[in-house]
Amino acid sequence: MKVIKFGGSSLASSEQLKKVIQIVSDDATRRCVVVSAPGKRNPADTKVTDLLIRYADAVIAGRDYHDLAQEIIARYQEIALGFNFTPEDFAPIKRAILNLPLAKYPDNNYLMAAFKAHGEKLNAQLIARVFNLVGIAAQYLDPAEAGLIVTDVPDDAQIEPTSYINLRKWQNNAKVLIVPGFFGYNEHGNICTFSRGGSDITGAIMARGLNADLYENFTDVDAIYSVNPNIVPNPHAIGHMTFREMRELSYAGFSVFHDEALIPAIQGNIDVNVRNTNHPEAPGTIIAAQIGHNKNYPVRGIAASKHFCGLYISKYLLNKEVGFTRKVLNILYKYNVGYDHMPSGIDDITVIIPEANLTPDIEQSIMSELQTTIQPDEMHMIHDYAIVMVVGEGMRDTLGVMARSTTALAKAGIRLQMVNQGASEISIMFGVAQDKADLAVSALYGEFFKQN
Structure with a gap:
């Protein structure tokens, strides 16, 4: 049995949905379909999720929202009309969109989560109806009915382990299950969403819960490429890769x-x-x-993630000061600022922080408190920082990957602000100036792929 997930671009219009119907029809083992909200039909278009966010913002601010509601209705209506829906067929979806502002929510965070989740929820309901109209016996399965329980975090929920037990009863369902991605319900029955793009998460949850043989994730590219095609034209396609490689590359900027x-x-x-x-x-x-x-090909892929900053701290004999790092991290924790990496020397450390985790006021408070608490010899924040990663399981058994990487970057005139290799030896991380990130990716690609 296969679980199959379709992204927003695959479901953006009635014409795209016809391709989905054919894909499901072509393989009888595709028994669970997880769907995203309708995406962009063209580069100038707007995703339904973004329209729903605007809708929620208008409701929260007390602004007129009727035009937004009608624009969202029109997106679903275009898909429905492509399959000869009658006004009566479409009425429940229209009513659900118009009734969103009338429901009661614990606070505005839950309101926003519910509005966003309806992009997937309504699309799944519509698609289940379409499947039945074209002769595919299908059933809409709401996460509440499925037993998909998540933690009580409105916009960044995590799956509760009991969900996998709840999902077992759907393993041999007679009809094709149509499941909305991106959200679940907390123990109080409120909608909580995964982080943005979380329909992929739902697909994987369903695959595990239903004990699928394969999880097929359909998107708008023929394969995952070794590098971003927007940086390097016609890059090397990856036929096979490991979970660890994909995790590393996804973190570092692979958006597939x-x-x-x-x-x-x-x-x-x-x-x-x-x-x-x-x-x-x-x-x-x-x-x-x-x-x-x-x-x-010891390297599987190369990726860059921009919009980081680096907190550089230098203090003589830092390595002999017990608890120094703890003091730094306690201050970051106090201001709810997470960090991603912390390469260090004997007298200095650099704390790599996503730029989005800081505001100017928070940054100033952290720097002031650090100055008082740890009394550094030197300390400054490096903004416009990017992380470039070279990833591949084969790197562990190949001599000279680090040397080749740094040589390629040096030839491209790129100064390294940080170098870090993980203990697993399947990734090397380079810190570079943000405006040099794409050049660094291109230089590394030329070293590890163009010459082979």
């Missing part, structure tokens, strides 16, 4: 697959196949626990 979505698949030991809705004949990329390695 949500990095958290791999965790349920890893836990369930379920292979993931990333494929293209528009070219379903293409084999795509298989992500699995273990794969063989090509000695000619």
